[in-house]
Amino acid sequence: MDTRVKICGLSTPETVDVAVEAGAQYLGFVFFPKSPRYVDIPKARALAVEVPMGVAKVALVVNATDAELDRITDQVPLDMLQLHGTESLERVSDIRARYGLPVMKAVGVSGPEDLAALDAYGMVADQILVDTKAPKGAVIPGGNGLSFDWRLISKRAWNAPWMLAGGLTAENVVSAIQTTGAKQVDLSSGVESAPGVKDPAKIRAFMAAIRDA
Numbered sequence: 625m626d627t628r629v630k631i632c633g634l635s636t637p638e639t640v641d642v643a644v645e646a647g648a649q650y651l652g653f654v655f656f657p658k659s660p661r662y663v664d665i666p667k668a669r670a671l672a673v674e675v676p677m678g679v680a681k682v683a684l685v686v687n688a689t690d691a692e693l694d695r696i697t698d699q700v701p702l703d704m705l706q707l708h709g710t711e712s713l714e715r716v717s718d719i720r721a722r723y724g725l726p727v728m729k730a731v732g733v734s735g736p737e738d739l740a741a742l743d744a745y746g747m748v749a750d751q752i753l754v755d756t757k758a759p760k761g762a763v764i765p766g767g768n769g770l771s772f773d774w775r776l777i778s779k780r781a782w783n784a785p786w787m788l789a790g791g792l793t794a795e796n797v798v799s800a801i802q803t804t805g806a807k808q809v810d811l812s813s814g815v816e817s818a819p820g821v822k823d824p825a826k827i828r829a830f831m832a833a834i835r836d837a
Contacts, residue, residue: 627801627834630787630810631827632684633661639822640671644679646831651675655696656686660820661812669700682706697723704728716748726750732757733772746783753810756790774803794833
């Protein structure tokens, strides 16, 4: 199964190394202070500079200002920005133009009424992250360990490459890929032993499940 994997919310040198060794193509660093996976700029920089060439370093931000993005992009070597808030179509376009980095826009899905946004953001973003819509009152917009009905997007395509997220684990990822046709997957809580604590054994098991499929 030729599936590209993004492991998000990495925060220690050990788990970065494990993710790289296990074959992840993208590593995500969370710059949202309310998240249990938050890393500050100095820590993110220390982690990112050790990532080998060919593995994409992704900054996850939520409704970040230009000033915040300036600080992050000035100090952390990055390959992509992931916008996980309520950024408008215009804001996505502005960020792409300002920073010259590929932009991935997360779009939350819970029902058919959410699919139009995937079409719209696919026109302005370099990639789309198709994630489970956060429950009402959730503190963080992603990484909540919840799935949506994958049949909603079965064999669908948009105007940009896309990545499936939301409640993926070693146990369900193959079914998720078979149902949706996803060529890329993203996960965070599915390889954790506690919120924000990545488990090397779970990372290896997830990558093995994809390889063995």
